[in-house]
Amino acid sequence: MGMNNFKELQKEQMDKVQFKSSRIKSGITSSISAFTFMGNMLDHFIPKVLGLFVNMAGGDDSKTSIRRPKYPNTPS
Amino acid sequence: MFTTITILLINLLNPVISGSISSSKSDDEIVDMYIASQSPQLFDILYDRYSKKVFIKCNSLLRDQAKAEDAMQEIFIKVLLNLSKFNKKAKFSTWLYSITYNYCIDNIRKGKKMKSVSVDDVGELQEIPDTIDDKRLLETNIVRLKEVLDVIPTEDKAILLMKYQDDMSIRDIGEVLSKSESAVKMKIKRAKEKFVKQYSNIYQDAI
Numbered sequence: 001m002g003m004n005n006f007k008e009l010q011k012e013q014m015d016k017v018q019f020k021s022s023r024i025k026s027g028i029t030s031s032i033s034a035f036t037f038m039g040n041m042l043d044h045f046i047p048k049v050l051g052l053f054v055n056m057a058g059g060d061d062s063k064t065s066i067r068r069p070k071y072p073n074t075p076s
Numbered sequence: 077m078f079t080t081i082t083i084l085l086i087n088l089l090n091p092v093i094s095g096s097i098s099s100s101k102s103d104d105e106i107v108d109m110y111i112a113s114q115s116p117q118l119f120d121i122l123y124d125r126y127s128k129k130v131f132i133k134c135n136s137l138l139r140d141q142a143k144a145e146d147a148m149q150e151i152f153i154k155v156l157l158n159l160s161k162f163n164k165k166a167k168f169s170t171w172l173y174s175i176t177y178n179y180c181i182d183n184i185r186k187g188k189k190m191k192s193v194s195v196d197d198v199g200e201l202q203e204i205p206d207t208i209d210d211k212r213l214l215e216t217n218i219v220r221l222k223e224v225l226d227v228i229p230t231e232d233k234a235i236l237l238m239k240y241q242d243d244m245s246i247r248d249i250g251e252v253l254s255k256s257e258s259a260v261k262m263k264i265k266r267a268k269e270k271f272v273k274q275y276s277n278i279y280q281d282a283i
Contacts, residue, residue, distance in 0.1 A: 002211065002214065002215075003214060003215050004214045004240065005214060005215060005216055005217070005218050005221050006213075006214060006221070006236070006237065006240040006241040007240075007241060008218055009218050009221055009222055009241075010129070010132065010241055012218060013132045013136075014128050014129065014132065017128055017131060017132055017135075019131050019135075019141070019144070019145055019148075020145055021127060023145075024127070024145055024148055024149050024152075025120070025123055025127075027149045028119075028123070028149055028152045028153055028156070029116060029119075031149075031153050032119075032153065032156055032157075035157065036114075
């Protein structure tokens with residue numbers, strides 16, 4: 001493998017580089033947490049909102065929603 | 077089964093073992109484990125491995141420390157949100173750098189609001205022989221290399237970095253730039269010509 005000063009330049013820059021690493025990392029983590037929270041909220045509430053619309057329109061949401069037994073291990 | 081146990085152990089002993097995983101696992105393995113567990117410590121490992129390189133690229137293309145830090149945050153968020161789409165056709169690093177270059181080039185284009193004429197639009201591309209030897213470019217003195225890279229147009233700089241610093245294939249570069257392979261070859265050739273011309277202008281000397 002011959003000389004590659006493009007890679008050497010990168011190594012040199014990596015030794016000298018300074019940036020707000022921890023601030024950026026916490027920014028990323030908090031953004032991802034916010035996205036996850038939003039996703040969970042949507043997952044939780046969208047089926048209920050859709051069911052509400054179906055009810056308001058005079059439909060029967062029992063066909064669209066999944067009926068779960070009140071207690072575990074009991075027939076529905 | 078083994079993966080599940082590993083993930084459970086990682087979640088329990090995150091702070092203790094993240095250091096050892098950092099050196100022993102490949103990027104692809106860490107990506108798989110992150111997708112399965114969403115453990116922030118696994119993200120930390122990828123971040124620690126690549127943050128400096130991504131920052132250097134952003135800073136070198138955007139030429140502004142604050143913009144580069146913002147860009148880096150956006151890039152890593154983009155990476156995390158799209159991690160499940162990473163198909164492992166290329167290395168994780170190549171995929172990450174593609175997103176980095178793409179983001180920076182888009183950012184620069186938006187800033188300039190300039191309509192550039194694509195080499196694809198010029199007409200049928202002809203295969204023009206590349207007369208500049210790669211070896212000459214690769215052996216350029218580091219100080220001079222940095223100086224010349226700083227004065228050539230950003231897109232040409234990005235192309236040269238993708239090819240010679242990150243060893244990206246013509247196909248991968250084409251995906252970043254949304255260009256055909258022949259257009260990419262043409263762009264590389266032109267970037268090299270501009271590099272040599274700027275070198276001669278600055279140093280009154282052939283490369």
